[in-house]
Amino acid sequence: MDIELTDSIEIASSYSRPFLLELYERMVLCRQFEDRVKLLFLEGTMPGTIHQSQGQEASAVGVCAALGQDDYITSTHRPHAHALAKGLTAEEMMLELFGRSTGCCKGKGGSMHIGNMDKGMVPAIAIVGGGIPLATGMALSFKLRQRAQVVACFFGEGASNEGAFHEGVNLASIWSLPVIFVCENNLYGASTAISKTTRVPRVSQRAQSYGIRGETIDGNNVLKVYEAVQRAAEECRSGQGPVLLELLTYRRVGHSRRDPAHYQDKGEQAFWFARDPIEMFRKSILQRGDLTEADLQTIDARVTQTIEDAIAVAREAPFPTADDLTQDVFSMELKS
Amino acid sequence: MKHQSIAEALREAIAEEMERDSDVFCIGEDIGVPGGFGGAFTVTLELEKRFPDRILDTPISELGFIGAAVGAAMMGMRPIADVQYSDFLFLAMDQIANNAAKLRYMSGGTIRIPLVIRAPVGATGRGSQHAQNMERFFIGIPGLKIVAPSNAYDAKGLLKAAVRDDDPVMIFEHKLLYGSKGARAESGTTNASSDIPDEDYVVPLGTASVRREGSDVTVLAWLLMLYESLAAAALVESDISAEVIDVRSLAPFDWKTIGDSIARTGRVVIVEEGPITGSVSAELAAGIMERFPDKLVAPVMRVASADVPAPFSPVLENMYRPDRQRIADALRAIVA
Ligand SMILES: Cc1ncc(C[n+]2csc(CCOP(=O)(O)OP(=O)(O)O)c2C)c(N)n1
Numbered sequence: 001m002d003i004e005l006t007d008s009i010e011i012a013s014s015y016s017r018p019f020l021l022e023l024y025e026r027m028v029l030c031r032q033f034e035d036r037v038k039l040l041f042l043e044g045t046m047p048g049t050i051h052q053s054q055g056q057e058a059s060a061v062g063v064c065a066a067l068g069q070d071d072y073i074t075s076t077h078r079p080h081a082h083a084l085a086k087g088l089t090a091e092e093m094m095l096e097l098f099g100r101s102t103g104c105c106k107g108k109g110g111s112m113h114i115g116n117m118d119k120g121m122v123p124a125i126a127i128v129g130g131g132i133p134l135a136t137g138m139a140l141s142f143k144l145r146q147r148a149q150v151v152a153c154f155f156g157e158g159a160s161n162e163g164a165f166h167e168g169v170n171l172a173s174i175w176s177l178p179v180i181f182v183c184e185n186n187l188y189g190a191s192t193a194i195s196k197t198t199r200v201p202r203v204s205q206r207a208q209s210y211g212i213r214g215e216t217i218d219g220n221n222v223l224k225v226y227e228a229v230q231r232a233a234e235e236c237r238s239g240q241g242p243v244l245l246e247l248l249t250y251r252r253v254g255h256s257r258r259d260p261a262h263y264q265d266k267g268e269q270a271f272w273f274a275r276d277p278i279e280m281f282r283k284s285i286l287q288r289g290d291l292t293e294a295d296l297q298t299i300d301a302r303v304t305q306t307i308e309d310a311i312a313v314a315r316e317a318p319f320p321t322a323d324d325l326t327q328d329v330f331s332m333e334l335k336s
Numbered sequence: 337m338k339h340q341s342i343a344e345a346l347r348e349a350i351a352e353e354m355e356r357d358s359d360v361f362c363i364g365e366d367i368g369v370p371g372g373f374g375g376a377f378t379v380t381l382e383l384e385k386r387f388p389d390r391i392l393d394t395p396i397s398e399l400g401f402i403g404a405a406v407g408a409a410m411m412g413m414r415p416i417a418d419v420q421y422s423d424f425l426f427l428a429m430d431q432i433a434n435n436a437a438k439l440r441y442m443s444g445g446t447i448r449i450p451l452v453i454r455a456p457v458g459a460t461g462r463g464s465q466h467a468q469n470m471e472r473f474f475i476g477i478p479g480l481k482i483v484a485p486s487n488a489y490d491a492k493g494l495l496k497a498a499v500r501d502d503d504p505v506m507i508f509e510h511k512l513l514y515g516s517k518g519a520r521a522e523s524g525t526t527n528a529s530s531d532i533p534d535e536d537y538v539v540p541l542g543t544a545s546v547r548r549e550g551s552d553v554t555v556l557a558w559l560l561m562l563y564e565s566l567a568a569a570a571l572v573e574s575d576i577s578a579e580v581i582d583v584r585s586l587a588p589f590d591w592k593t594i595g596d597s598i599a600r601t602g603r604v605v606i607v608e609e610g611p612i613t614g615s616v617s618a619e620l621a622a623g624i625m626e627r628f629p630d631k632l633v634a635p636v637m638r639v640a641s642a643d644v645p646a647p648f649s650p651v652l653e654n655m656y657r658p659d660r661q662r663i664a665d666a667l668r669a670i671v672a
Contacts, residue, residue, distance in 0.1 A: 044523075047650045048461035099649030110463040110648025126465045127424065128396045161395035162427070189396050190365065191372030197395035258519040262371030319651040329644050 002202075002216075005248065007275050009221050009284035020285050023065060023222050025299045027057040027278050030081040032303050033090055036311070037080070037097065038253070045315075047099055050111050053081040055220075055252035058277035059184050060085040062225025063152050063247075066233055072120045072138055072151040074131035077256075079114045079124035082154055086121045088114070091310040100317035107320045108328065128189075129162030131155060132181070136168045139177035139242070150178040150236045152229065157246075158189020160203050169244065173210040178236035180229060181244045184219060190255045191263045204246040212242055219247025220277040252276070341515025341529045345488035346379045346454075349495040350416060352536070354387050357414060360499055361390035363401050364418030368393050376420035377456055377509075378516045402428035402453065406436045406504075409451040414499055421462075422455035422470035422508060429473075436504040437479030451504040452495070458510045458560055458609060459646040459653050460522060467646035467653075469559075469610035471508045475587045475619060481541050482587035484508040484558045488515075489530035490584060493539030501541060508586075510559040526563045544590035546597065550579035552671050553603040556594065556620060558583040561607040561658060568663035576667050586616055594620075595628055602633035605666045609657055612640035639666045 040046040060081035075082040096103030104116045115123030125131035135153030142149045207214025232243035250272035254261045367380040368391030374381025384391040394401040405415035439447045459467040485491035498505035513528035557565040569578035606617040621636045639658045
């Protein structure tokens with residue numbers, strides 16, 4: 001059951017250069033987006049609260065890279081990387097975070113509810129565990145309509161102690177639904193360590209209780225994640241779902257806002273910070289020989305520009321108006 | 337005598353009650369993690385050092401830990417359960433509504449549930465799922481006592497009264513009134529600190545408090561809206577003498593204090609943060625019309641939020657949340 005966490009990534013020769021660059025770019029986009037948002041937040045220009053995902057890029061990107069355009073994800077209070085990985089643009093997200101009417105949720109959702117159904121992302125559910133039964137229901141619709149789609153349902157290890165997890169997974173299990181339950185185990189639910197909240201050493205072991213397959217993966221190894229989700233998606237599409245994947249990872253930042261994360265153990269931090277998903281991937285792809293430092297720097301710069309452009313657009317974009325306040329409550333207003 | 341914020345006064349009240357009675361304990365998420373937050377708004381910060389066995393950090397399992405608090409209370413203990421945001425009470429609704437509220441009645445009065453539940457409310461830039469004023473959903477459940485302290489003095493006195501009461505008491509607190517400090521500080525707060533006496537005191541459950549005397553109109557408000565109402569009363573004071581009552585006890589209402597005021601003013605404006613339909617203000621308005629029909633010289637008026645989920649964008653949120661200007665308009669309208 002226990003897995004080895006290495007600090008290098010083995011890359012099969014079958015992976016193409018463009019694919020590897022695409023993974024790299026997505027992860028860098030997630031990281032730079034978060035770092036920039038943090039600054040905007042700390043300088044007080046960005047409203048609301050934020051939960052960031054620095055350090056968890058490999059799981060977001062690895063999962064979404066293995067999904068098709070028609071497949072969906074559900075997300076959590078920590079949704080930025082999931083969104084960028086699923087193909088939302090930095091611009092539509094910046095607009096939303098700045099509360100503008102042209103944001104992906106018209107400024108009504110905000111950081112914790114980022115999403116875009118056209119791109120296969122349900123607005124993030126900020127109630128811990130709340131997205132799990134929802135994903136089960138989405139998969140039920142795929143099954144009843146005989147579609148080949150799957151839904152990847154992101155949640156943290158903390159969510160696996162909510163009733164919603166147990167009920168949602170069990171339902172998906174008895175109906176063999178095409179859901180990949182993706183538990184991003186970053187070892188903490190807010191400030192509380194996983195060791196204090198469950199006696200089961202691995203979240204993936206919980207799959208046994210529901211008669212489904214569970215697997216623990218190095219969540220900082222983007223290719224391991226990608227391959228595991230590919231396998232899981234195939235199983236789901238052939239009627240052998242659901243699957244529970246546990247991705248071991250770590251957040252390099254506080255839980256939210258200005259949290260200094262003093263509850264994280266120093267030695268543990270050192271171990272995980274040395275296993276940064278982007279750094280590991282960068283080192284490994286450079287060893288292949290068909291990719292240079294310059295290639296990656298070009299990508300880094302392009303991403304920086306994309307984000308700065310998005311911020312510039314967002315700062316100038318219109319705010320919602322009084323009329324917008326009461327729009328979108330119902331699909332059809334009943335006259336009263 | 338000392339001057340304290342609501343967060344500090346609640347912390348001290350909890351500590352004093354735990355000191356006084358070994359049956360009192362706290363239960364909730366992230367409430368006592370060393371290096372952590374002391375609950376979402378720092379109320380229990382560092383209490384785990386003084387009471388290592390009675391500050392119980394739980395997994396993210398609201399139905400579970402609130403149900404467990406009900407069970408422990410039934411056996412005679414006096415739990416103080418903490419949900420990080422009141423929106424999460426929905427997850428524990430069954431245990432609160434079907435067990436805590438009903439066990440005494442269903443047992444023919446043989447069971448007591450001396451339980452306290454603390455829950456932060458209010459729209460604060462976090463979007464629709466961390467913003468609701470949940471008090472509305474509980475006032476109609478017979479068996480629950482409900483209070484909402486708007487300043488530190490009341491917060492301490494009401495919490496102590498709640499702990500010593502033999503029935504389930506819910507305390508709704510406002511995020512913008514806590515005065516939380518450090519990494520958990522809020523922006524856009526209102527100062528709700530008070531002078532706190534050194535000696536033990538309680539504020540009796542079931543009582544309202546007149547915060548400003550006046551003769552033309554009675555304004556009923558609680559939590560943040562009390563401050564907006566006081567500001568509105570000041571805005572119109574050259575023309576209108578407004579009496580402002582801190583309703584403070586939402587179940588039961590203090591009809592005596594409210595009725596005495598209406599007997600003098602003949603007019604009522606009720607102010608509430610949260611959608612107008614199915615609200616606390618609706619119940620107050622109906623109760624006033626049934627109890628004091630002969631005293632009213634004008635129909636009761638309400639200032640509340642539109643019937644929409646709390647929006648994220650600060651622009652929309654400010655339209656959603658009643659403010660002094662809207663309240664002042666209502667005051668002018670009702671005396672016109
Ligand atoms: C039902 C519910 N309870 C509590 C919270 C407050 N809260 C937000 S995030 C969080 C921790 C979540 O931990 P986990 O599921 O492991 O996800 P992570 O934050 O690690 O990504 C908590 C307790 C919430 N949003 N919803």
